[in-house]
Amino acid sequence: MTPDEVKKLKEDLLEEKKTLEAELNRIATKNPSVEDDYQAHFHKSEPGDTLDEQAHSITDYEEDRAVEQNFELRLHEINDTLRKIDEGTYGTCEKCLSPIDQKRLKVVPVAKFCFDCAKKATLA
Ligand SMILES: [Zn+2]
Secondary structure (H helix, E strand, O other): OOHHHHHHHHHHHHHHHHHHHHHHHHHEEEOOOOOOOEEEOOOOOOOOOOHHHHHHHHHHHHHHHHHHHHHHHHHHHHHHHHHHHHHOOOOEOOOOOOEOOHHHHHHOOOOOOOHHHHHHHHHO
16 A cells, blocks of 8 residues: 555545544544543433333444444544554554555454454454
8 A cells, every 4th residue: 555545544544534523423432441432312201291202212222332343343444444544554464463454454454364264263
């Protein structure tokens, strides 16, 4: 990857990070003691709520939690990748330390492992 491509990737990731954090702040509360950890808001049911409304609150909460967890995972991937770009280790397989195939990085910019290691990991 050329320095320009890395710079572009970093900008894209920072942009996505902003969007993710905004979404997370909407549906969840940041955990002050753990970095990049969020907790989905619980939709409290009111005393006058019907059973149906209560069930609805729980479903909403579960949906938010699922979304929140996906966003959080993505945020972690982005932060990891940004850290690696800053450290100059971006594009290196975390397992075998060989360079990750450029084509693979184009498809999965946040890839941590080379194709072989990723394949072994899914088979394991
Ligand atoms: Zn590898």
